[in-house]
Amino acid sequence: MNERTILSVDILDDDLIASVVRAPFPVHGGRALGRVKLRADQLPGLDTQTAVLARGRMVRDALRQHQGISGVLDSLSQTLPTQVRPLFVMLNPSEAELINWEMLCDSNEQFVALDPRWPIARIIDPINAPSRLPGELTTPVRLMAVISALGIADQRKEWELLRDAVLAARQTGLPVLLKLLVGDSALHTRIRDEIQQDPAGLADIEVAAIDETAARLTQRIRQWSPNILHFFCHGHAGSAGQWLELATANDHVQFAAHDPGTLAGSINLPSQDLVTLGASLGNPWLMVLNCCSSGQGGNGLQSMANQVVSAGFPAVVAMMEPVEANDAYEFTRAFYPEALAALLRARDELKQRASTTLEWTPIMFHARSAISQLGNRDAQASPEWSLPVLYVRGVEAQVFIRPLGIEQAKSDEFRIRAETTAWWLRTAGQQFSEAERIEALERTLAEKGVPRALWPSADGSFEHVGGQ
Secondary structure, eight states: OOEEEEEEEEETTTTTEEEEEEESSSSOSSOOOEEEOOOGGGOTTTTSSSSSHHHHHHHHHHTTHHHHHHHHHHHHHOTTTTTOEEEEEOOSGGGGGOOOGGGGGGGTSSSSSTTTTOOOEEEEEOTTSSSOOOOEOSSSSEEEEEEEOOTOSSSSSHHHHHHHHHHHHHHHOOOOEEEEEEOOOOOOOHHHHHHHHHHHTTTTTEEEOOOOOOOHHHHHHHHHHSEEEEEEEEEEEETTTTEEEEEHHHHHHHHTTOOOSSSSSSEEHHHHHHHHHHHHSSSEEEEEEEEEETTBBBTTOHHHHHHHHHHHEEOOOSSSSSEEEHHHHHHHHHHHHHHHHHHHHHHHHTSSSSSEESHHHHHHHHHHHHHGGGGGGOOOTGGGGGEEEEEEEEOOOOEOOOOSEEEEEEEEHHHHHHHHHHHHHHHHGGGSOOOHHHHHHHTTTTGOOOOGGOOTTTTTTOOOTTOO
């Protein structure tokens, strides 16, 4: 049984309109659209002592104005301690992205996202956009981390936390390759020396310097083709757009010398470049933007995370506001062991079946909970725990299939052919009967040797499980 609860939220005449898309229990009146009185510009500032709880109450009270959603929240509150029923807010392009849905609290003033039973995430499911192919759960898992935030001390922590997560995963039986692209030459040397001093323990971990231009950086990433792509750098969002800012080795040297002309990294990666990069990866599973404001929209612009997922990327974790370095480090420390453990479970499930699904959402509970406990924080007054946001693509959980056992170039060819066929089925193919569409599938895919695990359904969707 699918345990997802999905609420749809959009803007109409400056009001939110909401409905229930899906729930794992009967819903009365949920499908009907209803106005919900809540505006992002009416939320109290996060610099006030009671802002987090106040925002959580406002989100709760607004959603409860919809009778069907109110019933859903009541039903979710009865979830057993051993159950996990993720709550998703499906956002259409609108100012609704600015609202802190992750701060939702229940009738007891407890935050839903800090309860392991119903973690919160955001769904992007655009119409007439590329559908999502299943991922091949190939091993070793390919994890690439780009680390270079100018002016942030102790960035070695990000390396050490990723290293420890990878080594722990290997101990449990999950092979992981780790590739680091590092801007600070001192950190680059430190990592290189550590690898050389322990070639057995740190096998299959490599480090390289960040290239001098955005084009070279993205080319390096595409060539290595990670399954998980992690950025630790500065992020910017505002009226001028959204972009990632990374520093080269020369930037770090000039900054350390107090050069007044070096106040920022020299590599800017605009959101569109990030979208293009994500679309070019062969077998991507997850992108992590451990960067300020990477999940922040506004001024009519979608967030970087939203844009990447809208273009077809399966899942992106981002930060909704500026984030302190210690919180970013704590996110990495808490998130990756759980993420790699989930991949190990999925791999083991694929030993018994042709396909499986993976929910990243429960992992967000662990990251948020860890951040909420730093420094004996009061969650009701500390927004930091709510800043990591997860965007996923599509109303179904991410599907993984067994490795196809073919070279990457051939796999890419098959995926392109499957996506092209799916696009035809969703558009021009709709004028044909189902039998005729199935015949077209056989003609365009079977005759070309495309594995059935990559085939879309006759309606052009990939929401089935691994071709079954």
